[in-house]
Amino acid sequence: MSLYRNLAFFTKGVREFTRAGYERAAHAFNPDELKNVDLQGKRVIVTGANSGIGLCCAKELARKHAEVHMVCRNPERAEAARKSVIDETANQNVHVHIVDLSQPREVSKFCSEFASSHPSLDSLINNAGCMVNERNLNADGLEVNFATNTLGTFVMTTSLLPLLKKSPDPRVIVVSSGGMLTQRLNAADPALKHATIANEAFDGTIVYAQNKRQQVVMTEMWAKENPEVFFAAMHPGWADTPAVATSMPSFHQRMQGRLRTPEQGADTAVWLAMTPRLREFENGSFFLDRQPAPKHLPLARTHSTLEEQEEFMRTMHQLAEPFNQPQI
Template sequence: MSLYRNTVWFMKGINQYTRRGYEVASKDFDPQALDVSTAGKSFMITGANSGIGRATAIAIAKKGGTVHMVCRNKDKAEEAKEDIIKQSGNTEIHVHILDMSETRKVWEFATAFRNQHASLNVLINNAGCMAHSRSVNAEGLEMNFATNTMGLYLLTKGLVPLLQKSQDPRVITVSSGGMLVQKLKVDDLQFERSSFDGVMVYAQNKRQQVVLTQQWAKENPDIHFSAMHPGWVDTPAVSTSMPQFHQTMGERLRTAEQGADTVVWLAVSEAAGKTHSGQFFQDRRPVPAHLPMAWTQSSAEEIRRFTDQLETLARNIQSQSDAQQNATQNSSEPQSV
């Protein structure tokens, strides 16, 4: 079955995920769909200093929106900020330094941002990781899972109350078509017992993101949730993580702007806001989250077990954060003698 899935997926990719696939799909785009102003609205974009995240930030900044760039590297983030301001003429660009793999810090950042800001209209979960050898973060979580799933889960969970207070709130997650070859692995979320293949681990994380998007949509009807596939895009992350694929595909890869197009459409267009929440998108239209006859659907019980595990991990991380903060406060208090 895995051979069938991979073959069908690759043929689908050659036809749809390439630059040519985008050019064909874009012929059906509404040319006025992105002719909107985002002035007065705020957008948070993780991984905003390069690739799809940077292209998204530039597009939104040009429309007047306030952009919160969540980035891991301060120097690269500041360079990207200067470029975004230069290209857009919009000075409401703010940098927040955060490594999405540091899950306790992700929760603390979300809590602080929620307390310090009156609103957030759109959260764009774009940052990703594809590590090819297994390692764990400070909380003992596998690094791909920590970045792609747990960090995303904590950030979204922490910001939902702020989004709910905002006008036309939306959450967009940049997933991947690679998840189409994966069925949710409920019994081994972090590949502790399975053989470790970075590409397949990444694809499993992307399946997890799509399942989360569907569940969040059911639980939060006042927020529009969506996941999307940007296609095969020429980004620094692809070049670094999948060098052979990057070299083989060459000019057939999409530009960062083409990869970001559906992200921007989901974030700002009136048409996107009218679509059913919880769907998986490709080139501005909802597409199936499963290949035909690939047997990748999960039962309601499997999804419940998956989300229960995430919530248990989230509570543990929150408890660690609370304990750390209490310890810090106690150490700073004057000692009686």
Template sequence: MSLYRNSAWFLKGLTQFTRNAYVSASKSFVEKDLEPSMAGKTFMITGANSGIGKATAMAIAKKGGMIHMVCRNKDKAEEARAEIVKETGNKEIYVHILDLSETRKVWEFAENFKKKYKTLNVLINNAGCMMTKREVTADGLEKSFASNSLAIYILTKSLIPLLEKSPDPRVVTVSSGGMLVQKLRTGNLQSERGSYDGTMVYAQNKRQQMVMTEQWAKAHTNIHFSAMHPGWVDTPTVASVMPEFHASMRERLRTPEQGADTVVWLAVSDAATAKPSGTFFQDRTMVPAHLPLAWTHSSSLEDQKFMSVMEDLAKKFQPH
């Protein structure tokens, strides 16, 4: 990562990603955007038992939406579900246990979900992981890539037919401002070459998510696709994986609810679908997916090559 990109990104973060930046941006939010009832609509949220995912589930449950919480840890998921039901009075909250790093199981889960449920209005790809060192899954895949990129590719691709049958279908992917310092690298998707920097691998995965969002928007024009940056949020993941950043920025970090605000807005408001599909959002506003002069754009040929590589990889693990 160049010094320019690093500096430009951090300065942007200090002015746009903090709690104060959210408070400032929220002054121009339109309250009625979040007024519609979600009764009768179905939402799937990955990583819904803590942080941004849980705050998103809570907000949508209050609006009457049926929620499928897709979580890795059964105890934490059941605990979060009980809390959501108690606080919202909405009993249509369902827990599904799935570790997104287990690629074959992601396929199985998505295929089984389609057989069991006849509708899905909104898929929220929220779960993610950041590794401190390179780890390989049982399927032989680098864990961060398997969880953050391939799992989202498989889950979304498999559920698109179900989404297309539903009214007002949407896919919202919780990305990160970290992607702004990364150009798509199709040649080293699993970080096999060079030293392993978990933060940069995560940022690269987030760039990959943005490319997927853009490409799916072109291919499936009846679904509204979006990616968003929640800002710098005080979550358990940030505290455990980035302890120095968390300690130094603690007073400036957003609450999970503030981080979830744009996710909820993209998932439920009519104002969100009035914006072009396949774009990037921050604080309910469409923003550029690249820093100025940072040379992070990839060509359409590179984007298509990436999607082709993902398709081939995903097929390797598809149950027959």
């Protein structure tokens, strides 16, 4: 089954996830849809905003006059990214917060402090992520890919929900990946505490894809529980970003010339943060190139039951609970 999934995924990817796929899809975009959007007075957070897709999101939101909060891990690169956003957009209302998403205590502390100093939040773009190809544990004994991609996103989102609900049009956008199409939700052991997937040797690519499936399920479940907030997961396509070059060097080399630009990869996340048509779509959808996209490949047997999804969410709440901080 995994061979079929991988083959079906790669075939679909070459057709839809490349630069050529984006350019074909872009013919259907309405060029005037975002033309008159003005985000003056809107407050947005973008995680992983110092490079690649996150930096592109920050620039486009700043260009539309939003108050942009860039959550980054590295102080020097974060400040350089902030300066580039201000220089390119002339928007001075751009701020940096240093947070390591792989450390849930840091994430929770940031959210508590942010909530104490800001009256509301209009949009959260969960872009930060990693693909570590060896099994490494964080300070709390959690596998680093899961801690960053899944638990970090979970703590960030759930902690900021009260602030988001104070906005008249709150949005949460999760930058997932089409790689999740190859994975069925592992509800029994989402943090991979007891085994690697399918009892194989640790494979960072598979773990990352499982994390991205987890993000899509979280997005669905959050949408059901919080209908006043619009939740969307999205696939940026195969984009030429520093993260891809570092984590998947052979894929990056093989696909040179066919990868999307970072701007093309960021386009749907930016559109989700801006479009006035968002409520025309089903809450909790998965998007590719400004359109809802299937969450499963045909015949791939990656669907999970509602009971499994609920079990997964209970586990996430249990894992997050020790790190929760009261809102100041």
